[in-house]
Amino acid sequence: xxxxxxxxxxxxxxxxxxxxxxxxxxxxxxxxxxxxxxxxxxxxxxxxxxxxxxxxxxxxxxxxxxxxxxxxxxxxxxxxxxxxxxxxxxxxxxxxxxxxxxxxxxxxxxxxxxxxxxxxxxxxxxxxxxxxxxxxxxxxxxxxxxxxxxxxxxxxxxxxxxxxxxxxxxxxxxxxxxxxxxxxxxxxxxxxxxxxxxxxxxxxxxxxxxxxxxxxxxxxxxxxxxxxxxxxxxxxxxxxxxxxxxxxxxxxxxxxxxxxxxxxxxxxxxxxxxxxxxxxxxxxxxxxxxxxxxxxxxxxxxxxxxxxxxxxxxxxxxxxxxxxxxxxxxxxxxxxxxxxxxxxxxxxxxxxxxxxxxxxxxxxxxxxxxxxxxxxxxxxxxxxxxxxxxxxxxxxxxxxxxxxxxxxxxxxxxxxxxxxxxxxxxxxxxxxxxxxxxxxxxxxxxxxxxxxxxxxxxxxxxxxxxxxxxxxxxxxxxxxxxxxxxxxxxxxxxxx
Numbered sequence: 001x002x003x004x005x006x007x008x009x010x011x012x013x014x015x016x017x018x019x020x021x022x023x024x025x026x027x028x029x030x031x032x033x034x035x036x037x038x039x040x041x042x043x044x045x046x047x048x049x050x051x052x053x054x055x056x057x058x059x060x061x062x063x064x065x066x067x068x069x070x071x072x073x074x075x076x077x078x079x080x081x082x083x084x085x086x087x088x089x090x091x092x093x094x095x096x097x098x099x100x101x102x103x104x105x106x107x108x109x110x111x112x113x114x115x116x117x118x119x120x121x122x123x124x125x126x127x128x129x130x131x132x133x134x135x136x137x138x139x140x141x142x143x144x145x146x147x148x149x150x151x152x153x154x155x156x157x158x159x160x161x162x163x164x165x166x167x168x169x170x171x172x173x174x175x176x177x178x179x180x181x182x183x184x185x186x187x188x189x190x191x192x193x194x195x196x197x198x199x200x201x202x203x204x205x206x207x208x209x210x211x212x213x214x215x216x217x218x219x220x221x222x223x224x225x226x227x228x229x230x231x232x233x234x235x236x237x238x239x240x241x242x243x244x245x246x247x248x249x250x251x252x253x254x255x256x257x258x259x260x261x262x263x264x265x266x267x268x269x270x271x272x273x274x275x276x277x278x279x280x281x282x283x284x285x286x287x288x289x290x291x292x293x294x295x296x297x298x299x300x301x302x303x304x305x306x307x308x309x310x311x312x313x314x315x316x317x318x319x320x321x322x323x324x325x326x327x328x329x330x331x332x333x334x335x336x337x338x339x340x341x342x343x344x345x346x347x348x349x350x351x352x353x354x355x356x357x358x359x360x361x362x363x364x365x366x367x368x369x370x371x372x373x374x375x376x377x378x379x380x381x382x383x384x385x386x387x388x389x390x391x392x393x394x395x396x397x398x399x400x401x402x403x404x405x406x407x408x409x410x411x412x413x414x415x416x417x418x419x420x421x422x423x424x425x426x427x428x429x430x431x432x433x434x435x436x437x438x439x440x441x442x443x444x445x446x447x448x449x450x451x452x453x454x455x456x457x458x459x460x461x462x463x464x465x466x467x468x469x470x471x472x473x474x475x476x477x478x479x480x481x482x483x484x485x486x487x488x489x490x491x492x493x494x495x496x
Contacts, residue, residue, distance in 0.1 A: 029221045029324040032305060037330035041231035043189040044170065044196070047088035049098075056140065057096045061087060062103040063110055063131075063154075063168060070222070070229050074206030079106065079166040085227045087152070087170030089194055092143050094176040099140040104131040110163060112137070113155035114172060115287065116269055116411070116431045118145045118448075121455040121476070124408055127157035127378060128455065128487070145411070146271035146348070146429070147179035149243045149289045151196075157378060157472075161249045161464035165210055165218065167227070169247050171196060178348050179272060183341050185241040185293070191340065192241045193233065195304075197328065198224045199251045199321070215401070217250030217465030219321045225329050235296050235333045239340035241266075242292050242304070246284040249464040251321040252402065252434065255328065256281035257294065258303040264343065267291035270411035270429025272347045277424040281307060285404035285434035287462035290425075293343060296333040304329040320402050320463075350428055353390060353413050353444045360385075361392040366403050366435065366461060366471065375470030376460075383475035384484045387451045393443045397435035403466065405441070406432040408457035409477075412445035432462055453478045454485035 049057045066084025067075045081087025092098050102112050109132050113125035122129070123139035131137045150172040154163040171194045175186075185191035199220030201209040210218045225231045233240075246253055257263065262278040269289050282290050296302070306326040362383060365372055374382070385391065392415065397403050411429035414422040418439040426433070435441060453476055460472030476484050 029321070029326070031221075031223070031326050033327070035230050035327040037230050037232040037303075037327075039228050039230045039232065041193075041233045041329065042226045042228045044086055044194055044226055045088045046188060047090045052099075055097065056099045057092060059090055059098065059100045060103075061100060061112065062105055063112070064105045065107075066167075068167070068227065069206075070200070070224065070227075071202050071206050073202060073204055076202065076206045076208055077166075078208075079163060079168045081168065081170055085167040086196065087168070089170060089188070090152070090172045091188070092172075092174060094143055094145065094147065094174060097140065097142045099138055102131060102137045102139075104133060104135050104137075107133050108159070109133065109156055110168065111155045112152055113408075114150065114152050115406075116148070116150040116289075117143075117172070118409055118411070120450045121409070121452045121457050124457060125152070126155050126408065126456070126458050130156055143174060145174060147176040148174050148267060148269070148271040148429075149245065149291055150174060151245055151247065151289070153247070155458075157376065158468050161217065161468050162210060164247065164464060165198075165200075165249050166208065169196065171243065171245060173243070182344050182347060184266070184343070185237060185239055185340055191237040191239065193243065194226060194245070195242050195329065196226050196245045196247050197253060198247050200224055216320055217463050219251055219324075223326050223328055232330045232332055235331050236338060237340050238296055238337040239343060240294050240296060240331065242294060244282065244284060244290045244292060246286050246288050248286050250286060251324075252283065252285045253306040254281045254283045254308065254322070256305055256307050258305055261302070264293040264295075265290060265425055266293055266347060268425070268428045269431045271350075273424075273428045274348065274350050275346045276343065279425060282425065283434065285402065285432065285462065286464065287404060287406050287432040288434070294331065296331065296337065298333055298337050299335050301330060301332045303327055304331065353446060355392050355415055355444055357390045358392045358444060359389045361394060363394045363396070364405075364459070364473075365396045365398055366405070367398045369466050369469040369471040371460075371471055371473050374473070376472040376474075379487050380474065381456055381476055381484045381487065382473040385447050385475055385477045386480055387447055387449060387477050388480075390444065390446045393445065394440065395435065395443060396440045397437060400437045402437060403435040403471075404432060404462040405435055405459070406462040407443075407445065407459045409450070410445045410447060412443040415442040415444055417441055447477050451477050451479045451482070453482055454487070456487070
C-alpha cells in the first residue's frame with residue numbers, strides 16, 4: 001500500500017534530475033488559445049431530497065460504473081454518483097438534519113467523505129467507514145456551519161486517487177440566513193455556477209491514463225470542467241458567481257481572467273469573507289475551494305485561465321504543474337443581461353480565533369510521504385484532542401516541493417502563512433491550505449463538539465498520491481479526562 005523508503009528515495013532522485021533539466025522557458029503544457037470552446041458547460045443536477053416522517057432531509061446517492069465520451073478517440077470507462085461521471089450537487093440549509101443513503105454498486109470498496117463538513121467522526125466517511133461492494137451506508141447529522149461550498153469524494157485508504165480520478169466527486173452547498181440576506185447571485189446553474197476542475201490524460205482510444213509524474217502524482221494535459229472538455233457558459237446576468245473547486249489529484253491552479261480584470265473573491269473553504277477581495281488570480285491546491293464574482297458586459301466574451309505562476313521557483317513549480325498554462329472555461333455574455341444589482345461591500349462577520357486562548361499546540365512536519373516521520377497506520381491514533389478547546393497546529397513543509405494540508409471536521413484560520421501575516425485571500429475559514437516549499441504555517445482551530453474516543457478523524461496531504469502513500473494521521477476528540485479508544489489494525493468497518 002505504501003511506497004518503500006527505497007522506492008521513495010529513487011523517486012526523489014528522479015525528480016531532482018528532472019528539475020535540474022527544466023529550463024525557465026516555455027511551460028510543459030500550454031493550451032491557451034488552442035481550446036475550442038464549443039461544448040455547453042455541463043451543470044451537475046441538483047439532488048432532490050425528501051423530508052421523512054422524522055423531519056430529516058434525505059438524499060440518495062449511488063456510486064456506480066459508467067461510460068463517458070470526453071474525446072473523439074473513444075469511450076472512457078468512468079465512475080460516478082447517480083450517473084456516469086461526477087455526482088449531483090447536494091444543497092442543505094444550516095440547521096437541517098440530513099440523512100444520506102449511500103449505495104455502493106461498484107466492484108470495489110469505497111467511502112464517501114464530506115470534505116469540509118463539521119460532523120461526528122462516525123459520519124465523516126473517512127477510511128474507517130468503508131462500504132463494501134453491494135453495501136449501503138446511511139450517515140446522519142445536523143448541518144451546523146456557515147453557508148459555504150463543500151464537496152464529497154471517496155476516501156478509501158490507498159485507493160483515493162484512483163477513484164476520484166475516475167469521477168467519484170460532487171459538490172455540497174450549505175446555505176444560511178446570513179448569506180440569503182445578501183445581494184449575491186444564487187440561482188443555481190444560472191448565475192451561481194459550480195466549476196469542478198480536474199485534469200486528465202487520455203490514450204489514443206480514450207482510456208484514462210493515471211501515470212504519476214515523478215513524486216507528485218498524476219498530471220493531465222486536458223482539463224475537464226464539470227466533466228466537460230472545451231466548456232462554454234452562456235451568461236445571462238451582469239454578475240456571475242463561480243464556485244471553484246480544485247478536484248484534481250495533484251495539480252495546483254492559479255485561476256485568472258484572460259483580459260486581466262480582477263476576480264472578486266467572496267468566500268473560501270469554510271464560508272464567506274468579511275468583504276469581497278479583488279485579486280488578479282486565485283490559487284487553489286487540490287481540495288481547496290473559492291467563490292468568486294465576475295462582472296460581465298453585454299455581448300462580451302472572457303476566458304477563465306490557469307496562468308502557471310510557479311511555486312517556490314519556476315522549475316520547482318513545474319513539478320505540480322504550476323508552469324503549465326490552460327484555457328479553462330469561456331464565459332460568453334448574452335446581448336442583453338439581467339442586472340444583479342450592487343454587490344455588497346461587506347458580507348459577514350468572521351469571528352477571529354485568538355492564539356492566546358489556545359490550550360495546546362501541536363507540531364506536524366511533512367517530509368517525503370510521512371508526517372512526523374510516520375506513515376499512516378489505520379490502527380494507530382496519533383493525536384488526542386479534548387473537546388471544547390482551541391488549539392494551534394504548527395505545520396511545516398520541509399521539502400523543496402509544495403504539499404496541501406487538510407484537516408477533517410474543523411475549519412481553521414491562519415495565524416501566519418510561510419512566516420508572514422496571511423494575505424486577504426487566506427483571512428477566512430479554511431480546511432485545506434497550500435504549503436509552499438520549505439515553509440511553516442500556523443493554524444488555529446476550535447474543537448467545539450462531537451466526542452468519540454474510538455473513531456478518528458484524519459489530517460493529511462491532499463495531493464492524493466501522497467495521501468494514498470501514507471502521508472496521513474489520525475486524531476480523536478474526547479471528553480475531559482477521557483482516554484482514546486483502540487482501533488484494531490486493519491479494521492475497515494465495511495458497511496453492508
